[in-house]
Amino acid sequence: MPAPKASPWWTPERHADRRPILLARNRFDAALRSWLAANEFLVVDPPGLQRSPGNEAHLHAFGTSMIGNDGAAEAMYLHTSPEFTMKKLLAAGEVRIASLQHVWRNRERSALHHPEFTMLEWYRVGEPYDAIIADCVAIIRLAADTTGIDQFNFRGRVCDPRAEAERISVADAFLAHAGIDLLATMDDLGVPDGDALAVQMADRGLDVPEDRSWSYLFSRILVEKVEPALGNGRVTILDRYPACEAALARRVPGDARVSERFEIYACGVELANGFGELTDAAEQRLRFEAEMAEKQRIYGERYPIDEDFLAALALMPEASGVALGFDRLVMLATGAPRIEAVLWAPVAE
Known part of the structure; x- marks a missing residue:
């Protein structure tokens, strides 16, 4: 027999x-806003409705x-991130800004995903992304x-949020947890070779799917072999992503x-995704x-x-930024089993 349906979230019990x-x-929302103010972040309010x-x-x-x-009707979208608007504000002259607001992502609903959720996003102008990483840990x-x-605690895994964080490159994590030499599947310019990655997967006894595009194989290995090994015992900073998997980030010098x-x-559980921001409009378009x-x-x-965004990049200074899943962090900090448990009112169940 199917499990009995849970009562609606709005029932008193x-x-x-x-x-x-x-x-x-x-309480965490209030503490976070106080932390942002103490660190001189200006909280901004980007519109959710966007052309892109x-x-x-x-x-x-x-x-x-x-x-x-x-x-006349114009196609519009609810944004998946306030990033484009916030970078336009950096181009306008703001230097340290943050946004704590709802964003929307379709095709996503699970214990860790919700179609409407709260994202904390913040930027530092003229500072390296190490400063943003330190913010995340704090x-x-x-x-x-x-x-x-x-x-x-989440699904049998534990993490001490106060322990010194581990920092490991994507290439080292793939080698350690999947036995894959990721950098050997790219040329010197970062152009990836899906066949080379598939050969390594087969050599290590990993299932090779029909879709052999490098990006798809990378994602499969990341989700199945690497991510489960991250953030166990202490927070993990997974650093230096392949350039082809970092559309909004600048390349590492050298x-x-x-x-x-x-x-x-x-x-x-992935909590945050950040960048040393790309400001080259021509490369960003490509x-x-x-x-x-x-x-x-x-x-x-x-x-x-968003042509307006590409135009703004010409004025945007060097900056670092990150987006953090507020609800996921609340989940871990309260011991909740799924994201809907920490939402005041989930989207229709």
């Missing part, structure tokens, strides 16, 4: 069970129409201190194969076009490129 976690969420929701192949947006006074510890939790992109994990070609190949659709 279920709300009473959820309320302590929701109050902890609010972002240009990454595997991010999916919610589309809508904006009706003008003349009755905010993770702030979450634990605010709720009073000793260690994070090695065109990798870029200044990092992700942060705890208990195998990367967006490649991402949208891949999206068209896989999903049969593409999103428009």
Whole structure:
């Protein structure tokens, strides 16, 4: 027999069970805003409605129409991140900004995904991405201190949020946890070779899927072999992503194969994704076009490129930035089993 359906989130009994976690969420929200103010971040409020929701192949947006006074409809999207608007604010002259607001991503619902969720995104002008990484570690510890939790637990994995964080490159993580020499599957300019990666997978007894594009194989290995080993015992900073997997990040000086992109994990859960930001508009256009070609190949659709954003890059100074999943961090800091447990009102169940 199928399991009995849970009562709606708005029933008094279920709300009473959820309320302590929701109050902890609010305490962390307040502590985080105080931390941002103490570190001189100006909190901004980008609009959710955009002409382009972002240009990454595997991010999916919610589309809508904006009706003008003349009755004509224009295609619009709910943004998947406030990134484009925030970088325009950097071009306008802001130097240290943050946003804590809702974003929307389609085709995503699971214990760790929700179609509407809260994202903390922040930028530092003229500072290396090491400063942004340090911010992330401090905010993770702030979450634990605010709720009073000793260690994070998720699906049998534990992580001490106060322990010194591990920092490892993507290439070293693939070698350590999957036996894959990732850099050997790219040329000196960072152009990847899917067949070379497939050969290594087969040599190590890994299943090689029919789709042998390098990006797909990379994602499979990352999800199945690497991510489960990250953030166990202590927070992991996964650093220096392949350039072809970092559409918005600048390349590492001296090695065109990798870029200044990092992700942060705890208990195998990805919490943050950050960059040393790319400010070359011509290269950014090429990367967006490649991402949208891949999206068209896989999903049969593409999103428009924000020409206003590319124009703003000409004025944008060197900066580092990161997006952190606020709800996921609240989950870990409260011991909640899934993301909907920490939302005041989840999207229709």
